[in-house]
Amino acid sequence: xPRLTPAVRSGLSIAIAVGIYGVSFGALGVAAGLSxxxxxxxxxxxxxxxxxxxxxxxxxxxxxxxxxxxxxxxLGLRNGVYGMxxxxxxxxxxxxxxxxxxxTIDESMANATxxxxxxxxxxxxxxxxxxxxxxxxxxxxxxxxxGNAMGDPARWGLDGxxxxxxxxxxxxxxxxxxxxxxxVVCAVATIVCIPLTPPGLPIIIAAVVAAAxxxxxxxxxx
Amino acid sequence: MDMWLWVLAAAAACYALKxxxxxxPKSLLDRPWVPSLAAALTVGLLSSLVVANTVSKGQGLVLDxxxxxxxxxxxxxxxxxxxxxxxxxxxxxxxxxxxxxLP
Numbered sequence: 001x002p003r004l005t006p007a008v009r010s011g012l013s014i015a016i017a018v019g020i021y022g023v024s025f026g027a028l029g030v031a032a033g034l035s036x037x038x039x040x041x042x043x044x045x046x047x048x049x050x051x052x053x054x055x056x057x058x059x060x061x062x063x064x065x066x067x068x069x070x071x072x073x074x075l076g077l078r079n080g081v082y083g084m085x086x087x088x089x090x091x092x093x094x095x096x097x098x099x100x101x102x103x104t105i106d107e108s109m110a111n112a113t114x115x116x117x118x119x120x121x122x123x124x125x126x127x128x129x130x131x132x133x134x135x136x137x138x139x140x141x142x143x144x145x146x147g148n149a150m151g152d153p154a155r156w157g158l159d160g161x162x163x164x165x166x167x168x169x170x171x172x173x174x175x176x177x178x179x180x181x182x183x184v185v186c187a188v189a190t191i192v193c194i195p196l197t198p199p200g201l202p203i204i205i206a207a208v209v210a211a212a213x214x215x216x217x218x219x220x221x222x
Numbered sequence: 223m224d225m226w227l228w229v230l231a232a233a234a235a236c237y238a239l240k241x242x243x244x245x246x247p248k249s250l251l252d253r254p255w256v257p258s259l260a261a262a263l264t265v266g267l268l269s270s271l272v273v274a275n276t277v278s279k280g281q282g283l284v285l286d287x288x289x290x291x292x293x294x295x296x297x298x299x300x301x302x303x304x305x306x307x308x309x310x311x312x313x314x315x316x317x318x319x320x321x322x323x324l325p
Binding site: 082 | 230237243271288315
């Protein structure tokens with residue numbers, strides 16, 4: 001039984017808060033047309049909320065599997081950056097890296113970074129990573145089964161819940177002028193592209209647009 | 223069956239990115255553009271997903287009750303509601319719009 005240090009305590013509360021919204025992912029997954037098993041497989045194997053929502057969001061809009069995969073992968077790029085930062089911070093054994101990688105998500109990264117000492121950083125990473133994993137997967141299953149029992153997802157406003165879910169992921173990242181500019185330009189690009197390209201593609205085009213805006217912001221800064 | 227392949231391939235790609243972070247040389251971290259570009263892509267993709275999920279129907283643009291859901295979610299976020307509440311509020315507002323006869 002680990003001691004209830006500050007890192008463990010904050011890790012557990014993050015796990016409870018985040019895990020519960022696995023219900024919304026589970027319900028949206030089956031509403032998008034995935035089976036209960038496919039929805040649960042995304043939570044078990046992909047285990048990175050933003051990419052999972054992106055995958056089912058593209059499928060729900062009628063996009064192809066390839067568009068869904070591309071959107072999920074591009075959103076998962078930030079986990080690679082977390083991996084680099086956590087490698088430098090926690091110094092795992094090379095052979096343990098594949099295990100650390102699976103539990104590298106927004107929450108474990110944030111909870112590790114918030115701690116001061118190496119021991120606490122490690123406890124912060126593992127309690128948030130493992131805690132969210134257990135809760136997220138449990139509640140994904142609950143949500144998927146509930147979604148299956150609910151029938152027509154539109155009647156329950158599940159499509160509107162998906163918009164709210166993405167806005168909730170975006171909101172905390174809108175600090176300052178540069179990210180807001182990127183968000184606005186990408187929103188406009190998406191609206192322009194929806195009638196012109198097959199479903200799913202506007203999201204990929206928006207990623208290219210985001211990179212272009214980012215590049216121009218950096219030229220300005222340099 | 224086809225969908226299973228995409229689910230597993232996408233999961234493998236996301237896992238590979240996580241693992242790659244642990245295996246890449248640390249000198250990459252000294253280049254501030256790496257995390258900065260990843261953050262920019264995340265914002266751009268999420269913004270696009272918000273819009274696409276709110277106003278698209280196949281290849282068409284439509285305004286329906288989902289917009290009510292998005293507006294209600296924005297108010298909830300402004301009031302610093304927890305994430306799960308934001309999602310529920312968005313769904314409830316959309317369902318309310320539909321039961322009031324809106325598309």
